[in-house]
Amino acid sequence: xxxxxxxxxxxxxxxATQGMFSTTxxxxxxxxxxxxxxxxxxxxxxxxxxxxxxxxxxxALLDILGxxxxxxxxxxxxxxxxxKAAGAESVSExxxxxxxxxxxxxxxADS
Numbered sequence: 001x002x003x004x005x006x007x008x009x010x011x012x013x014x015x016a017t018q019g020m021f022s023t024t025x026x027x028x029x030x031x032x033x034x035x036x037x038x039x040x041x042x043x044x045x046x047x048x049x050x051x052x053x054x055x056x057x058x059x060a061l062l063d064i065l066g067x068x069x070x071x072x073x074x075x076x077x078x079x080x081x082x083x084k085a086a087g088a089e090s091v092s093e094x095x096x097x098x099x100x101x102x103x104x105x106x107x108x109a110d111s
Contacts, residue, residue, distance in 0.1 A: 004078035009049040014065045014072060016099035023047065026064070033060040 023046040030037060035057050
């Protein structure tokens with residue numbers, strides 16, 4: 001029996017490398033390329049693994065992020081999912097891996 005295939009979706013990580021830490025930052029870039037998605041559609045595209053994706057959206061994402069399809073979509077064997085060790089933080093749970101926005105400084109009225 002052939003191995004079942006699955007994939008890992010790296011959109012959020014690639015967005016973080018470009019300095020885009022919110023899902024709404026992607027929407028104007030998509031619109032510039034003729035891809036008009038609602039805010040909720042963009043949110044689901046970034047935070048979830050898409051089941052269906054048009055080639056127009058895929059090509060727009062590759063152009064926006066300056067990446068290849070292999071960097072965005074990583075094929076994996078469905079049976080070869082490693083078990084997570086207790087306390088280990090995975091990239092999918094962390095969201096953007098080691099890329100984090102800079103913490104804002106809030107200054108008082110007297111400064």
